[in-house]
Amino acid sequence: MAEAVPDGENLLVSTWGDGAEIHRWSIASGDSMWRCEAELPGCNDVVLFSLPDGRRIIAVATEDGVERWNAVTGEPLDGLDSSSAGWTVWGLAAGTLPDGRSTLVGAGNNGTVQRWDAASGEPMGAPLRGHGTTVMAVGLMHLSAAETVIVSGDDSGFLRRWNAESGDPIGDPAAGHASRVGIIVPLPGVGARKLFASSAADEICRWDMATGEQVGGPLTTGADVFSLATACPGGTPLLLAAGADGQVVTWNANTGEPSGITLRGVHVAALDQPDGTALVVTGTSQGEIIVYSLSE
Template sequence: MAQREIARFSSGSGHAVGVALGWGADGEPLLVSSGDDGWEVCRWDIRTGDRVWCDGEGMSGCNSMALVPLSGGGVLLAVGTEDGIEWWNALTGQRRPGWIWEDRTIWDVSVGELPDGRPILLGAGHDGVMYRWDPVTGELLGTSPAGVGGGSTMAVGFVPSPDGAGLVVSGDEAGRISRWNAVDGCQVGEPILGHGSKVRILQGLFAAETHLFVSCDQQGELKRWNAVTGAQVGPAIDTGTDVYGLATASVGGMGVLFTAGADDTVRVWDSDTGESIGFSLRGTVVSALTQPDGTALLATSTAQGEIVVHACSLPAL
């Protein structure tokens, strides 16, 4: 895999910040960041590295964030905090104070799509619950039953499928993975004992086989799963480090998996085979965005607080 650096700039922080890529209303890539101390969220111009907007009002710790595309071209930024969910207009930086949900600590947030095309925001709660919000209104649509014996829900993800009937997956601190119907929140099948330590990250995969997702535990072990059957796909992947960020994309039609973690290195894996791809960059956190031309944008944040944007492609034969 080949990569070309597009931009490199300082986030203004002396340590790694969260990064997320998405599509703006004008069809241009959108890049936002958040500090783990919760004191600010920012949008950046990918081409120049300038701040488009920054909100420094502060939150009670930023645990996770997600960009939510809306019909009509709008984009929301949802942030999971120690006290719940906060929202911004991702394009303008306007805060949505009336939408703040302040009931529980939310460790992770993710975006899914209902069968009718409407977006849905998913949350992993400290109370062992998986939450579902309507991002158009900010309304809480429902929750899963509280976990039994699993403790906190640490990660949540959405697994798309060609027929539009995707599934929600959540992982808890006991290493269990549960599957849920995105529409009504009902559990699908029995929980999977996925890992020997807490599940930290869940992501749907770009892969030849549908309904696949990947999980990551506290030791940086990755496993791929079929969301419909609950069966593990292929052997586990040992990343060799604690993983802090994980992203999926399609590059030249090939599904790839990017990981970044404690050793400030981004590694790449083939989504279908689980095999390592000879490619690495610096980065502690990572986000990826598949582009219409078959390339992928990759945003990384280094341990020193630099944000770097790369264009990734497959070499011409």
């Protein structure tokens, strides 16, 4: 996970051993800035996000709710409201609502999608119900300046869309995959088409979140996909997939055409830079963390 911090230095945080070890790293020097050996009941997903007051937070989805830390200092923070305790959270997403509030969204094995105020940890309304089976992944996308959409995917392969502020469902469920939806990410810089991507096994589908319709054919990697990321170096939107074969495959997010860029890693994160380049960080099965800079 990577994000910019107020002093201009990029923030890099990694987890290891099902979240039992969390590190913040200096990208410039490669030094560990802080290290936390946490006793967590699993590490199903991790997000790094900013609060309106400037704090950077890391949140970890576990078998027993969500835990949080200050990502800059490593200080442990209170877990989310106890309504999340006692059930497994499989996926997380974070973002800013049109009214300026930061929200954290969780996907759970109780078949619900839950929203929290990311600053206070308090629930934002009742859990969202409609899947009828375990929800495995969530994403948060901006449909317009006035509307933010939650996309959730379950272990039956269905996708649902929700208004992030009201919690109201949008449209009908979409049959996304023959197997479970494991990852959902927003795609950057795609013009009028606001897209998101979902993944099951070695298949990635692109979707128009305004209509709920699939865009183009599925993209395949030939190996199980472990993580997805997006970047926009030089204004070209890229979709990156890291998987079981230790390769990171990239496509043009608009066209679905291969970009010709292949990197090493089983996990991938990306961060667009002010100079038009993109910082891409991969983790390998040997425990290496590799930093790449992509340009146009």
